[in-house]
Amino acid sequence: MTSETKQDVVIRCDAVWKLYGEAAGALAKGDAGQITDEVLAEREVIAAVRDVSLQVRRDEIFVIMGLSGSGKSTLLRCMAGLVEPTLGELEVAGYDLGRASPQKLIEMRRHAVSMVFQDFALLPHLTVLDNVAFPLRMQGVGKAERQKKARELVEMVGLAGREAYMPHELSGGQQQRVGIARSLMTEPEVWFLDEPFSALDPLIRAEMQSEFLRIQGMLRKSIVFVTHDFEEAVRLADRIAIMHSGRVVQVGTPEELITSPADDYVAKFTRKIPRRQVVKVGSVMVPAAGAVRGEPVKETDIVGDVAGQIVNADGPTDVVDAEGNLVGRIAAKTVIRLLLNEDVT
Known part of the structure; x- marks a missing residue:
């Protein structure tokens, strides 16, 4: 701490x-x-x-x-x-x-x-x-x-x-x-x-x-x-x-x-x-940098709250910080595993 x-x-x-x-x-x-x-x-x-x-x-x-x-x-x-x-x-x-x-x-x-x-x-x-x-x-x-x-x-x-x-x-x-x-x-x-x-x-x-x-x-x-x-x-x-x-x-x-x-x-x-009710996007995303593509989610979002957007996307969804900078990406399969209450860490 x-x-x-x-x-x-x-x-x-x-x-x-x-x-x-x-x-x-x-x-x-x-x-x-x-x-x-x-x-x-x-x-x-x-x-x-x-x-x-x-x-x-x-x-x-x-x-x-x-x-x-x-x-x-x-x-x-x-x-x-x-x-x-x-x-x-x-x-x-x-x-x-x-x-x-x-x-x-x-x-x-x-x-x-x-x-x-x-x-x-x-x-x-x-x-x-x-x-x-x-x-x-x-x-x-x-x-x-x-x-x-x-x-x-x-x-x-x-x-x-x-x-x-x-x-x-x-x-x-x-x-x-x-x-x-x-x-x-x-x-x-x-x-x-x-x-x-x-x-x-x-x-x-x-x-x-x-x-x-x-x-x-x-x-x-x-x-x-x-x-x-x-x-x-x-x-x-x-x-x-x-x-x-x-x-x-x-x-x-x-x-x-x-x-x-x-x-x-x-x-x-x-x-x-259920992990999806607690785990934040930033905890399970893959780090990334560069330009933001498509409609991103925030690293502080609870996965369950943005699961539909991520699962329905054509590919991995970009993740941004509070200033809108790209910090990572999250794949639909990661969200699906969380929806099934499986460990993804």
């Missing part, structure tokens, strides 16, 4: 551990390198997060995924300042969580970060408008000001006209929209979402994923999104971290994980995802 400047990174995890058990504190005082499976078993300590080092870039959607018990939600809660790491260094939006005072952590959660949970967590006795405005109410912002901003966010998430509804009068998808609007009231720099759509039925879930991408396109937040669904991760993520038994097994783009899985565990997650 290329190195990033401090301005490029909004979250830094360096050798972060989260241990549970009576002996967790004693282990934390020793050498992290000595914390083995045997030591954990002997001391009856559970490692929910194990030696995690990663960076989340500014304005990206960073997805953490894994099966139940993999540590993904615990890691998210460590990042959000809701759970204190046992070992390691963790910096979020400029706050050093290992050295921050309780008051600083409260400040971070009120102003710099926000979180959306799976269960919506709406206040049943408040209207849609008042639920959305609630974070600013807790900060002492006047009613007129907070309701004005709340109305703007209610409209942004597609609930204009439902400001006076109570939570029980809304569908599951509408309730989650309220939760999303409420989480954005404080204009957080970092937006945490813990399996926010997993309780929704498939059609509403797909609709909410689209809504989420639309909002991100407008606001460009730095996002950490937890899910156990790789199809959801592929659709939403700029990059994905796959966790297993508390460890981060691999971090990469959806295309990198599918074409170059680090091990069999990662390969298991990616096996059912």
